[in-house]
Amino acid sequence: MTKPRVTVIDIAKAAGVSKSTVSLVLQGSSLVNEGTRSKVNAVMRELGYVYNRGAANLRQASAKSRIIGVVVNDLTNSFFAELAVGVDMVVQSAGFVQFLSNTSESIDRQREVVASMREHGISGLIVSPARATDAADFKPLVAAGIPVVVVVRNLPGAKVSSIVSDNRAGMMAAVEHLVGLGHKRIAFLGGFPDTAVFDDRLAGYRSGIEAAGLGYDEELVISSAPSRAGGVEAIGKAIGLGDRPTAAVCFNDAVAFGVCDGLRARRLEPGADFAVVGFDDVIEAQAAVPALTTVSVDPQGIGRRGAQMLLKQINAGKAEAETVTTAVRLVVRESCGAGKAAPARAGRA
Amino acid sequence: MTKPRVTVIDIAKAAGVSKSTVSLVLQGSSLVNEGTRSKVNAVMRELGYVYNRGAANLRQASAKSRIIGVVVNDLTNSFFAELAVGVDMVVQSAGFVQFLSNTSESIDRQREVVASMREHGISGLIVSPARATDAADFKPLVAAGIPVVVVVRNLPGAKVSSIVSDNRAGMMAAVEHLVGLGHKRIAFLGGFPDTAVFDDRLAGYRSGIEAAGLGYDEELVISSAPSRAGGVEAIGKAIGLGDRPTAAVCFNDAVAFGVCDGLRARRLEPGADFAVVGFDDVIEAQAAVPALTTVSVDPQGIGRRGAQMLLKQINAGKAEAETVTTAVRLVVRESCGAGKAAPARAGRA
DNA sequence: TGACAGAATTGGAACGTTCCAAATAAATAG
DNA sequence: CTATTTATTTGGAACGTTCCAATTCTGTCA
Numbered sequence: 001m002t003k004p005r006v007t008v009i010d011i012a013k014a015a016g017v018s019k020s021t022v023s024l025v026l027q028g029s030s031l032v033n034e035g036t037r038s039k040v041n042a043v044m045r046e047l048g049y050v051y052n053r054g055a056a057n058l059r060q061a062s063a064k065s066r067i068i069g070v071v072v073n074d075l076t077n078s079f080f081a082e083l084a085v086g087v088d089m090v091v092q093s094a095g096f097v098q099f100l101s102n103t104s105e106s107i108d109r110q111r112e113v114v115a116s117m118r119e120h121g122i123s124g125l126i127v128s129p130a131r132a133t134d135a136a137d138f139k140p141l142v143a144a145g146i147p148v149v150v151v152v153r154n155l156p157g158a159k160v161s162s163i164v165s166d167n168r169a170g171m172m173a174a175v176e177h178l179v180g181l182g183h184k185r186i187a188f189l190g191g192f193p194d195t196a197v198f199d200d201r202l203a204g205y206r207s208g209i210e211a212a213g214l215g216y217d218e219e220l221v222i223s224s225a226p227s228r229a230g231g232v233e234a235i236g237k238a239i240g241l242g243d244r245p246t247a248a249v250c251f252n253d254a255v256a257f258g259v260c261d262g263l264r265a266r267r268l269e270p271g272a273d274f275a276v277v278g279f280d281d282v283i284e285a286q287a288a289v290p291a292l293t294t295v296s297v298d299p300q301g302i303g304r305r306g307a308q309m310l311l312k313q314i315n316a317g318k319a320e321a322e323t324v325t326t327a328v329r330l331v332v333r334e335s336c337g338a339g340k341a342a343p344a345r346a347g348r349a
Numbered sequence: 350m351t352k353p354r355v356t357v358i359d360i361a362k363a364a365g366v367s368k369s370t371v372s373l374v375l376q377g378s379s380l381v382n383e384g385t386r387s388k389v390n391a392v393m394r395e396l397g398y399v400y401n402r403g404a405a406n407l408r409q410a411s412a413k414s415r416i417i418g419v420v421v422n423d424l425t426n427s428f429f430a431e432l433a434v435g436v437d438m439v440v441q442s443a444g445f446v447q448f449l450s451n452t453s454e455s456i457d458r459q460r461e462v463v464a465s466m467r468e469h470g471i472s473g474l475i476v477s478p479a480r481a482t483d484a485a486d487f488k489p490l491v492a493a494g495i496p497v498v499v500v501v502r503n504l505p506g507a508k509v510s511s512i513v514s515d516n517r518a519g520m521m522a523a524v525e526h527l528v529g530l531g532h533k534r535i536a537f538l539g540g541f542p543d544t545a546v547f548d549d550r551l552a553g554y555r556s557g558i559e560a561a562g563l564g565y566d567e568e569l570v571i572s573s574a575p576s577r578a579g580g581v582e583a584i585g586k587a588i589g590l591g592d593r594p595t596a597a598v599c600f601n602d603a604v605a606f607g608v609c610d611g612l613r614a615r616r617l618e619p620g621a622d623f624a625v626v627g628f629d630d631v632i633e634a635q636a637a638v639p640a641l642t643t644v645s646v647d648p649q650g651i652g653r654r655g656a657q658m659l660l661k662q663i664n665a666g667k668a669e670a671e672t673v674t675t676a677v678r679l680v681v682r683e684s685c686g687a688g689k690a691a692p693a694r695a696g697r698a
Numbered sequence: 699t700g701a702c703a704g705a706a707t708t709g710g711a712a713c714g715t716t717c718c719a720a721a722t723a724a725a726t727a728g
Numbered sequence: 729c730t731a732t733t734t735a736t737t738t739g740g741a742a743c744g745t746t747c748c749a750a751t752t753c754t755g756t757c758a
Contacts, residue, residue, distance in 0.1 A: 007714055018738045023716060033736060048489065053468045054403040054414075055714035058743045065403075067469070075437070081430040088424070088451050092458070097465045100449035102437050109441070116446045119400045120416070140397065284633055356744055367708045372746060382706060404744035407713045 006049045015043040026051065057121055066096045068310065069117035071110060071127040073153075075102040078283055079299045080128060083151065086303020087126055094311055096123075105130045111137065118146070124310045126303075128152040131195065147313035151306045152299075154196050154323070161313070163306050163324045167200035167279075168207065170295035170328040174249045174277045175208025177293075177330055181338055183247040183275060187220040189234040189259060191251030198223070198251065201279065205249055226251050231258020232265075239266060247275035247336070253282045253294055260290075260335065276335040290334035297328050355398045364392040375400065406470055415445045417659065418466035420459060420476040422502075424451040427632055428648045429477060432500065435652020436475055443660055445472075454479045460486065467495070473659045475652075477501045480544065496662035500655045501648075503545050503672070510662070512655050512673045516549035516628075517556065519644035519677040523598045523626045524557025526642075526679055530687055532596040532624060536569040538583040538608060540600030547572070547600065550628065554598055575600050580607020581614075588615060596624035596685070602631045602643055609639075609684065625684040639683035646677050 008026070012019040017036060024032045025040045043049075057065045068091045072080040084100055091098050099117055103110040110130045114137070117125065124147045127138075135158035138148050142160060150162040178186050188205045191198040202221065209216050222237050224230035231250060235258070238245055250256040256278030260270040270276045271290040278285060281296035305326060313319045332338055357375070361368040366385060373381045374389045392398075406414045417440045421429040433449055440447050448466055452459040459479045463486070466474065473496045476487075484507035487497050491509060499511040527535050537554045540547040551570065558565050571586050573579035580599060584607070587594055599605040605627030609619040619625045620639040627634060630645035654675060662668045681687055 005714085009714080019715085020717085020738050020740095021736085024737085027716085031736065036736085050464075050493075051468045052407075052470070052714055054406045054470050055743090056716070057403045058401075058407060058714080058745085059716040060743090075430055075434050076427075078425075078427050078430065081424055081427065084449075085424050085451055092450070092462070097448065097462075097469065098450060099446065100433075101441070101447060102434055113441070113446075115399075119402045120446065121401070121403055144399075354744085358744080368745085369708050369710095369747085370706085373707085376746085380706065385706085401744055404713090405746070407715085407744080408746040409713090 005052075006047045007052075010047060011040065011043050011049055014047065015040045065121040065123045067120060067122045068096050068098050068307070069114070069122040069125040070098055070100045071103060071113055071117075071125065072100070073103050073105050073128050073130045075100075079280060082299040083128065083303040086300035087307045088303075090304050090307040090311070096311070103130045107133060114138075114141070118144075122146065124314045125149070126151060126306050126310055129155055142319060145319070147310055147319040149306045149310045149313075151302055156196055159321050161309055161319070161321050161323065163302060163309060163326065164197075164200075165297040165302065165328050166325045167197060168204035170279060170297070170330070171201045171204025171249060172208040172211070173328075173330045174279070174295055175205055175212070177332065177338070178247045178249070178275055178277065178336065179208070179212040179214070181247075181275065181336065184214060185220065185243060185245040185247070186214075187222060187238045187245040187248040189222050189238060189248045189250045190224045190230050190255030191226050193223050201251060220245055224255070226255055228254050228258035228261065231255035232262040233258075235259040235262035247277075249277045250279060253278035253280045253285050253292060256292055256294065256335070257284075271335045271337050275337045278335075281331055285331075286333065293333045293336035293338070294331055295328050296331045298326070302326055354401075355396045356401075359396060360389065360392050360398055363396060364389045414470040414472045416469060416471045417445050417447050417656070418463070418471040418474040418476075419447055419449045420452060420462055420466075420474065421449070422452050422454050422477050422479045424449075428629055431648040432477065432652040435649035436656045437652075439653050439656040439660065445660070452479045456482060463487075463490070467493075471495065473663045474498070475500060475655050475659055478504055491668060494668070496659055496668040498655045498659045498662075500651055505545055508670050510658055510668070510670050510672065512651060512658060512675065513546075514646040514651065514677050515674045516546060517553035519628060519646070519679070520550045520553025520598060521557040521560070522677075522679045523628070523644055524554055524561070526681065526687070527596045527598070527624055527626065527685065528557070528561040528563070530596075530624065530685065533563060534569065534592060534594040534596070535563075536571060536587045536594040536597040538571050538587060538597045538599045539573045539579050539604030540575050542572050550600060569594055573604070575604055577603050577607035577610065580604035581611040582607075584608040584611035596626075598626045599628060602627035602629045602634050602641060605641055605643065605684070606633075620684045620686050624686045627684075630680055634680075635682065642682045642685035642687070643680055644677050645680045647675070651675055
């Protein structure tokens with residue numbers, strides 16, 4: 001049952017050299033003679049040697065473990081799955097390997113997962129923090145010299161690098177577009193006000209409104225859960241307003257879908273009777289009916305970018321916290337009313 | 350810059366005991382006195398000790414590394430993301446940690462990834478193999494006593510456990526349902542014939558057709574890429590047939606969506622003019638218009654199940670290959686024409 | 699009091715690698 | 729032919745843990 005592991009010493013014996021030489025070969029050192037190198041390699045193949053990284057890591061610094069920890073708050077959400085794929089791409093081609101875990105927005109789980117990763121000696125961590133994560137949670141990591149990159153949600157106060165999408169600019173573009181279509185009363189729907197992302201998006205909304213010379217009206221800002229159900233709720237309140245809005249920018253696509261549902265329930269057709277713009281550009285956005293006009297953020301790109309940043313820090317051996325915001329772009333489809341041949345099929349229910 | 354790592358010896362010194370005792374505490378041994386245990390724990394907390402699993406793994410068998418490797422062929426596909434989440438759930442609550450990698454259907458990448466995982470000493474592997482994976486690829490793993498569980502796609506010939514959904518029964522149920530709606534000419538569209546999954550689904554289709562007393566007609570089986578584009582192509586051929594079918598079961602949901610596209614392009618309304626049934630029940634299926642009737646396979650359940658199976662084998666220390674097929678169920682929505690507002694009962698075209 | 703059992707603790711040795719200083723071999727210079 | 733490089737190779741000594749056998753400490757019992 002128990003196979004005796006083939007070690008570097010077995011190889012050495014079989015190849016008639018010392019274990020040190022084998023080690024050098026393993027590391028691709030230029031010190032070793034071409035002849036011996038190939039002989040050693042041949043023997044390795046023959047005996048079916050597998051490198052024991054654990055043992056190696058014992059000697060070397062943890063920076064050399066070549067394991068990158070990736071923690072996301074909701075892998076079910078295709079946004080984060082895409083992000084993970086982006087990370088994996090660059091991490092893998094750099095010869096690292098990815099340790100992916102999902103926290104499902106649970107802070108406790110997040111703590112466990114990060115602790116476990118630390119025990120395994122990760123050389124860096126990319127994390128999209130669970131809601132209400134304490135900025136101090138990653139303190140011990142960076143104190144231990146392990147670079148951390150926070151993505152998507154930023155962690156004000158934590159001295160770590162972060163990379164978030166340009167929420168302000170995105171929201172501004174969305175508002176601008178709606179203004180261009182002639183809307184004067186534009187609502188901001190959904191999202192929890194206690195998050196940094198919410199603040200950014202709201203700020204973008206406000207800037208857009210003011211830049212257009214429309215007055216910023218607090219009444220038009222209606223927060224709710226950042227979900228489909230939250231969207232239904234928010235649009236309900238918006239419709240009930242005295243001076244009813246004719247368009248809305250939503251905290252994210254889920255909210256936007258909910259808003260569409262809510263509109264239909266009131267016999268209003270999204271796109272035709274009321275303009276809706278989302279944020280994120282999840283895959284469902286383009287297949288939906290009507291196709292959702294939304295701000296595209298390219299999660300895979302963020303993943304790639306974050307991974308590159310992390311690798312840079314790992315190689316530098318020094319973690320200077322830098323913050324990057326990635327560009328976003330407005331994707332105009334049908335739900336804002338500017339679509340091609342107006343509501344195609346979507347005849348009213 | 351370089352923090353001196355806190356080791357078990359530092360703890361021992363500070364707590365006034367030997368390193369062996371500290372080790373026993375770490376392992377929760379009942380041999381150690383309650384008083385010393387709590388003192389040691391206190392010191393650990395105080396000094397910010399972090400366990401070094403790598404060092405531990407060096408002494409213990411690799412079965413104790415508590416790392417589970419998970420390899421999927423396409424993480425972008427929400428089906429597999431869900432699967433990974435399912436695995437993560439049970440793996441995590443068992444105190445293991447997940448090493449997730451994505452192969453993007455590349456066999457080379459798969460080989461690399463698996464090799465890397467092996468170097469890191471995984472105690473087990475769950476894999477949804479890339480297309481055309483050689484059954485022998487996992488031979489060395491099982492030879493080394495590392496349990497492997499193959500999910501979703503099976504690997505005929507490999508002596509490893511596998512867990513696949515009941516493709517036959519699912520397809521049979523789909524056909525039965527269409528027969529019940531009065532269809533006599535039912536096509537099987539999409540998929541590559543060189544895969545085991547295809548064979549199973551086709552067999553289910555055939556059984557269903559024959560059980561209904563309809564003759565199996567090879568002409569009605571039209572293979573294509575298992576993608577949206579493939580679906581468009583397949584329905585094109587189907588429509589061109591002399592004795593045109595009035596309904597189709599599709600290899601998977603992507604194909605089904607493509608079929609709907611193709612129908613619309615020919616001014617036929619899916620559900621009303623032609624019945625379409627998919628397979629997988631991806632999340633988009635219920636939001637689509639018309640909502641897709643499809644066979645639901647619960648990827649998260651497969652993930653959980655697979656993880657349980659793997660853990661069992663790891664704990665048993667013995668890997669007996671067992672094969673499990675999980676139940677599926679037909680979810681009737683609108684695209685088959687049996688939806689709520691029961692549109693035209695698929696009158697012949 | 700001595701012997702003995704049980705409970706608690708403890709010093710190495712071992713795991714498979716890397717690193718360092720030092721040894722050897724080969725080549726070149728004086 | 730010795731001294732000096734230069735190119736290879738090589739034995740330990742780590743790294744941080746676990747395991748084993750052995751030890752010390754407390755009682756208990758005859």
